Amino acid sequence: MTFAERLAALCRERRSHVCVGLDPLPDRLPAAVRGADDPVFAFNRAIVDATLDLAPVYKPNLAFYEQLGLPGWTSLKKTVEYVAGRAIVIGDAKRGDIDSTAAAYARALFEVFGFDAGTVNAYQGADAVAPFLAYRDRGVFVLCRSSNRSAADLQDCRVGDQTVFERIASLAVTWNGAGNCGLVAGATYPAELGRVRAVAPGLPLLIPGVGAQGGDAAAAARAAAGGPFVISSSRGIMYAGDGPDFAEAARRAATRLRDEIAAA
């Protein structure tokens, strides 16, 4: 079974295309977890416990752990181990470098942390992605058309008869020999997301940008149809509530997102 098949099967089984972003902010942790030995892990665990049957995929963004220093890395490792085998865990790292260095980053993601998949930046071309793809059972989501406003600075520029992001999508199609290459495309620009799907019909799409960033989940789901996809919400789920019922609030937000996608 390829990574793409595994992702599609888990979405079918869980009847959901929801990816829960696990991006903890120390100053927004609910009071209920602040007394724990490892408050960041306790928060993540509570969110996972409340959403596991609704979410085939979790996605910690490494930046939020890296900014906490060593305790952050420890919380992240515990989080990955906690979810392992019960959902797909994507390390949102956006790493990318020349071959030998990319190999070190791939080892960090897939061996040190044990992520099922990771996000990578392909600005440096095939070299920067190949060492990740060499882990044939892991997913590699290449940053393609991002959800932020300044994505257009480079990604929308025309190169020949394509945009830069379409060129990245075309390259990713050629890199998909093991069925483990996917693309990141934001929900905030559904027309561009549709172009990504058109260029890369069968590739898994990881779609951030709903919730705090304002993307429309239904429009994104329609644009992404035709291949496996998950739509990721971080702040919209994790910070749906900050009282003692924060986990139930997160569950309600995840349920709403699942249903919005299903209705589309």
Next chain:
Amino acid sequence: MTFAERLAALCRERRSHVCVGLDPLPDRLPAAVRGADDPVFAFNRAIVDATLDLAPVYKPNLAFYEQLGLPGWTSLKKTVEYVAGRAIVIGDAKRGDIDSTAAAYARALFEVFGFDAGTVNAYQGADAVAPFLAYRDRGVFVLCRSSNRSAADLQDCRVGDQTVFERIASLAVTWNGAGNCGLVAGATYPAELGRVRAVAPGLPLLIPGVGAQGGDAAAAARAAAGGPFVISSSRGIMYAGDGPDFAEAARRAATRLRDEIAAA
């Protein structure tokens, strides 16, 4: 004094444009440091001690520490602290993400680790770089024309009357309000490096790709003239020798690189 002025002044004072890459590989550590409590740090410290008067800049690539897990992060932090105030330390991280996430990465680089500068990937445009540049006393080297063979996959594509890498260089010029924005351009492609310098006349250049990657230091120095620059060698200096005299061998390699640049 801006970051660019600080870099130029230190290069003048040390009469050197050498950047020593600190990319330790556990299985290539010299026997002399293997018995140390923290062999990776002991190796870095010996290399720094042997080269400090020759090197205004050191550049650990985070991938090589990340792949070691928590002990790697500890070795990295000790290395940055060891050099702090005696040379400029660039965190070669190639991070990049949307604004709030990029702010977390910037905190990690500049506050958790205390780097003087960092490398970033601008595929996501201005948003991805601004939070780093907001640390006005720190240097931000934007990946522009990389040293690897597949750099051409995207970076050499034409967008209008420029290549993609020239467009990144043009954007960086507009991002340089605090005099702290630089560019990464490889020594392996001196013609492209010259184009980067032409588009961004005063910006500091960080130039990897000599030594193991085969770039010509003299040609790179000629192409980079007209603004501050450092030429970085990692494997060529760190692994110049592996016997008990490994540090002296590193010093000889750094001296050779300094002199090759000066002769150009």
